[in-house]
Amino acid sequence: MGQQADPPSEEAPGCRVRWREGFDLDACVQVLAEVHERDGYPEEWPDRPGEWLAQPSLLAAWVAEQEGNIVGHVGLNRGGAEDRAPGLWSRRTGVPAEQAAVISRLFVSPAARGHGTGALLVERASFEARRRGLHPVLDVLTTDASAVALYEHLGWTWLATVDQRWGPARTVTVHCYAGPVTPGPPRGLSGR
Numbered sequence: 001m002g003q004q005a006d007p008p009s010e011e012a013p014g015c016r017v018r019w020r021e022g023f024d025l026d027a028c029v030q031v032l033a034e035v036h037e038r039d040g041y042p043e044e045w046p047d048r049p050g051e052w053l054a055q056p057s058l059l060a061a062w063v064a065e066q067e068g069n070i071v072g073h074v075g076l077n078r079g080g081a082e083d084r085a086p087g088l089w090s091r092r093t094g095v096p097a098e099q100a101a102v103i104s105r106l107f108v109s110p111a112a113r114g115h116g117t118g119a120l121l122v123e124r125a126s127f128e129a130r131r132r133g134l135h136p137v138l139d140v141l142t143t144d145a146s147a148v149a150l151y152e153h154l155g156w157t158w159l160a161t162v163d164q165r166w167g168p169a170r171t172v173t174v175h176c177y178a179g180p181v182t183p184g185p186p187r188g189l190s191g192r
Helices: 022-039 049-053 085-093 117-131 145-153
Strands: 016-019 058-066 069-078 100-108 135-141 157-165 171-178
Touching: 016 117, 022 049, 022 058, 022 069, 022 100, 058 100, 058 117, 069 117, 085 100, 085 135, 085 157, 085 171, 100 117, 117 135, 117 145, 135 145
Parallel strands: 100 135
Antiparallel strands: 016 058, 058 069, 069 100, 135 171, 157 171
16 A cells, blocks of 8 residues: 555544554454444445455555554545545546545444544545645535534535435435645554
């Protein structure tokens, strides 16, 4: 994945964000299963959840840890045909869609919520997108009110609400967002 050192910063109390390693996938799948059970994310449980987290378009991924345990995850990807936010962002800014990076696979353990972990993960992925000369964007299901609230709290700009194809017979409605033009400094980051 071409991993670089993280920028220097202070860690958030009790939480650190670091690059995801291959050996982290089993723990990530466990947390994802907890999130799926509680919140229904992902809406359709993948046949191979480890592969779902390590999709081919992945540029980088991070985990959040508390007391040595993985409690969250986020990925940064090149946009695919199913992603609507890169094209919407491109039309709004006049910048080619290839200069956007999609934040995806964001989840935090239900037991670890309320401490800013999701925000730390989003900030880390956004920082990496910008470090690569890309602008962070994302799609989120309209029914995921807590995620929508997080992105809006972090200053993300709503681009549109659109339908997105999930396979040949399924369409869902998503909100598309673009990251802030002037982000705040990343927090809670650590090196490898």
